[in-house]
Amino acid sequence: MKLYDYVLSGNCYKIRLLLDFLELSHEKRAVDFFPGREHKSDEFLQINPLGQIPVLEDDGAYIRDAQAILVYLASRYDPTATWWPVNDPSELGRVAQWLAFADSITSTASAARLHDVLGYDLDVAQARAGAHRLFRILDDHLANQELQGFNWIAGSNPTVADIACFPYVALAGDGGIELFYYPAIQRWIRRFVNLPRFKLMPGINIFD
Amino acid sequence: MTLDTFTRSQWYAIGRLPDFDGAEAKPVRLLSQDLTVSDKAGVLSVNDADGRSLLTQIRYGHLWTTLSDTPRPLYDMPEFDEPDRRLVTAGGVGVRCSGLRCVENFLDMAHFPFVHTDILGVEEHPSVESYDVSMDAEKDEIWATKCKFFQPMASAAASGGQITEYKYRVPHPYSTILYKTCPIRDNVWDLVGLFIQPVEEDECIVHSFILVFDDENTDTGLLHFQQNIFLQDRMILENQVPRKLPLDPRWELPTRADASSIAYRRWLKANELQWGVALFNEAA
Structure with missing residues (x-):
């Protein structure tokens, strides 16, 4: 199994997290996303015509899109079926719903980070405002979950929904987005970083 | 704060060479000033907001420029010439x-x-x-x-x-x-x-x-x-x-x-x- 990886990418970090959580042996192929833009090279476009990372190569097939890779890995390699809870349709529905939400976080919070860290030319005020709108929704949701005794986005166990939402929320400070106003998100981040086999990525501020 | 002589007299790296491939008045900010970089047939030039052409040099894999007409020399790193x-x-x-x-x-x-x-x-x-x-x-x-x-x-x-x-x-x-x-x-x-x-x-x-x-x-x-x-x-x-x-x-x-x-x-x-x-x- 091979992960096309960029060390500063939150979307690649999602896959690294799940590979570690599931203790799956794999190799990494470092992609020069910045400054080399290797993901837009002809060679890489053969692997993913969208020109995006991460890509996972497994059993001769290429899987693209961070959320799709999470679903694939959890479905295939998690014998407990908790990360992608196929045996509980209502929980599965909630997980899928928050996977879509994670994509919106990428297009806002991650965009602000690309602007601030790597100098991408985009409307950073709009990106930050969009991120704050989503974080308010996530913070309310996590607070409600806590009131019902649930520590995680979709229920009592961490799922791929938590992994999909975690990186660009936890890295928001890199893009000038303060998490100060989101106490339930801060508590959720603390729980997340204490998961077994969790590995930190630079830019993540642990609130303690 | 106005720009002091020591700061003004230095050379500054403003990007890697490939960053300016085919650049047409690409904006660059340096010392609170808006500059532009252009690539004309492989020759890079830097202009300030008034259109004045600034000194440039290519060294250590980067494009360098300065706001000064009489900058201090850029420091030497002979290791860049070592083979391997x-x-x-x-x-x-x-x-x-x-x-x-x-x-x-x-x-x-x-x-x-x-x-x-x-x-x-x-x-x-x-x-x-x-x-x-x-x-x-x-x-x-x-x-x-x-x-x-x-x-x-x-x-x-x-x-x-x-x-x-x-x-x-x-x-x-x-x-x-x-x-x-x-x-x-x-x-x-x-x-x-x-x-x-x-x-x-x-x-x-x-x-x-x-x-x-x-x-x-x-x-x-x-x-x-x-x-x-x-x-x-x-x-x-x-x-x-x-x-x-x-x-x-x-x-x-x-x-x-x-x-x-x-x-x-x-x-x-x-x-x-x-x-x-x-x-x-x-x-x-």
Whole structure:
């Protein structure tokens, strides 16, 4: 199994997290996303015509899109079926719903980070405002979950929904987005970083 | 704050050469001024907002420019001409603090175990042994030598923990270079350095490079190692208050471990550097 990886990418970090959580042996192929833009090279476009990372190569097939890779890995390699809870349709529905939400976080919070860290030319005020709108929704949701005794986005166990939402929320400070106003998100981040086999990525501020 | 002579008279790296391929008046910000870079048939030119053409030179994998008509010469790094070395340029990373703060952080070994945990330091070995700091009066630059630190993974080529010996060099208010023991060759130094582009007094873009002997890692592997380390620094840098560099001794008390930082601040003061410096009376 091979992960096309960029060390500063939150979307690649999602896959690294799940590979570690599931203790799956794999190799990494470092992609020069910045400054080399290797993901837009002809060679890489053969692997993913969208020109995006991460890509996972497994059993001769290429899987693209961070959320799709999470679903694939959890479905295939998690014998407990908790990360992608196929045996509980209502929980599965909630997980899928928050996977879509994670994509919106990428297009806002991650965009602000690309602007601030790597100098991408985009409307950073709009990106930050969009991120704050989503974080308010996530913070309310996590607070409600806590009131019902649930520590995680979709229920009592961490799922791929938590992994999909975690990186660009936890890295928001890199893009000038303060998490100060989101106490339930801060508590959720603390729980997340204490998961077994969790590995930190630079830019993540642990609130303690 | 107006631009002081020392700051104004320097050359500044504003990007890697490939960053300007086919550029047509590509905007670049330097020292609170809007500049543009253009690529005409492979020749790069830099203009200021009034259309004045600025001096340029291409060195160390980057395009350099200056606001001065009579700049101080750019410092020499003869290692760039040595065969077999590999140069990896890591691209510009934006940081919301004075570039002077980035230089000072780079010189500080005390943060290794806590910021670069299990890579450049381990929490069990936090102490910084004393080292020598000297001024090269002829070249007007600072050297910190005989720096030693236990590092579990000193570079991408390292296969285990080692006592790494370091030398630090500050030849320019916004540049600093680290010379570190090469893990795979005797009696040579690997170089890691920062060319900082001061954007505003409290904002900068850090262009970094590594120039190493390494038979094992791909260029992209080296790049990832370097960028990972720098992003760890970036978060610390952005949390420093104030964002400009305090030079007033009433403000921050350096300790012995900060000998290179003391020398750096003293050197900036001796050269009457003001741009990017926090004033004590602004503190309240």
